[in-house]
Amino acid sequence: MSTAPAPSSVVPSQPQPFAYLSTPNAGLYGRILGVFAQARARFTVHLRPEDVLAELRREADAPPVTIETVSAALEQLMSWGNLHADADTGRVTTVEDFHRARYLYQLTRHGQAAVAAIAAYEQALGHRGQLQAVALEDIAEQLASLLMLAREADPDPAKAHLALLGLVDRFTSLADNAEAFMASLRRTIDFQDGDEEAFIAYKDRLIGYIERFIADLANRGAQIADLLGGVDEAGVARLLTLAARREAADAVPDGEGAADESGPQQQSGSLTAATASALAGWENRWRGLTDWFISQGAHHPSQAKLLRASAVSAITNLVNTLSALNERRGGRVDRSADFRALARFFAEAPSDEDAHRLWRAAFALGPARHLSVDAETEELWAREAPAPSTSWEQAPPLRISPRLRETGSYERRGSPNRVADRSAARALLSEQAEREAAQTAAARSRLATGGPTLLSELGGPDGLDRQAFRLFLAVLGDALAARTPGEAECSATTGDGSMQVRLKLVDASKIVEVPTRDGVLSGPEHVIEILDLTALGGGA
Structure with a gap:
């Protein structure tokens, strides 16, 4: 009794599991391999052509396919090494069915690797x-x-x-x-x-x-x-x-001389x-x-x-990108955008004559903004208005200031602008600066501990006022930023060199509270020492 012949395609000695990606039917091949991957996830190893066709028809918005197309695609995938075919004798009832070519297909190792690689690639792109x-x-x-x-x-x-x-x-x-x-x-x-x-x-x-x-x-x-x-x-x-x-x-031994993990080496503490x-x-x-x-x-x-x-x-x-988008949407004047729009006008000009007219309109006929006309010239133009056809040699001259010709700027006659008196504004700013300096000095004096003290005792029963509390937050932030992980002590000097703070963690589990005018500050108990370097002559 003879068995069913193998498919006509011959499995190559060097599999090419990615060859289907560059073929016209790459979409169909990919869908078929996806069916095998889903079946493998359901612990189904073998699929018949009818099973593959049924799964393809379940896909939404998928183009229709026939059993002949699926069978030809399965054989082609087998020729590239993606699939492996075995004779299907499970549903044979007659001798004719036995001699008719029926196959069970499954993914090969190369096909599994190719499907996994494509899935990882697509996931990385969309991730x-x-x-x-x-x-x-x-x-x-x-x-x-x-x-x-x-x-x-x-x-x-x-x-x-x-x-x-x-x-x-x-x-x-x-x-x-x-x-x-x-x-x-x-x-x-x-x-x-x-x-x-x-x-x-x-x-x-x-x-x-x-x-x-x-x-x-x-x-x-x-x-x-x-x-x-x-x-x-x-x-x-x-x-x-x-x-x-x-x-x-659980490692697989690589030779007869491989040591046993449970042997003497394991017991003695040496490593294999x-x-x-x-x-x-x-x-x-x-x-x-x-x-x-x-x-x-x-x-x-x-x-x-x-x-x-x-x-x-x-x-x-x-934030910067959003600002740029808002400016672009708001129609902000942009010289580069104007030049791009003008370039588009030139590109869309129907003829060279139109392009020349556009050139004259855009550049050649612009006003001479660097020139200014005095009263004498305007009076002469009003009395002897030249005709549009008058040559520039016969037209009345335009008289300009020698300073404009030499320096490029025109100085109008008349008294200069009055200088604004800003003494009152300067006095106001000076008074405000002195008041802020006095408040900062008072806050430094208020925070200076005079020696190590507990964080819970800082500020006394009345707590810290608003200015002293803000200054305390600044110096505390500098100290905590200078502390490295694992260390309990740290010290730091403020950026202006006026204060120095030293911190030492007492108990991380003990949470204390420091009352202030703005609320209550809570945190782990520390020993804190704050020095006013300005009162000490710049040194601790």
């Missing part, structure tokens, strides 16, 4: 990305779990491995989405992904979205940096080694080649996570800091 504030919270929670595991004497390898996997997954999603979002934002500002109407419609929501992420990144970033430092101090190397050994336990390779990968991921949130000196800022700067710059670019 706009997002700023994931929730991912920051998840990363902080994962790091807190790792910190608890690192402090244990004998941490569970499974828990450590799962915590690290979850941390890397959320961090990878955060970094990739942030990069994609900033790239799509740049294209949006340049109007590469849309029109002006769409940009103006959602610019307010976009700016608010970026501002919220900047605030979350500033708050969560400091918390994540502290947790990273705590995990490093508690011994992250042990956790990375446990995760590497757990991964290496598979474990060492996995450990190097985990150490690289941990270093990338640390560099993303913690700056390495002034010349190597963290990626989180760079992302904040890019987001702030994006807001500025959005």
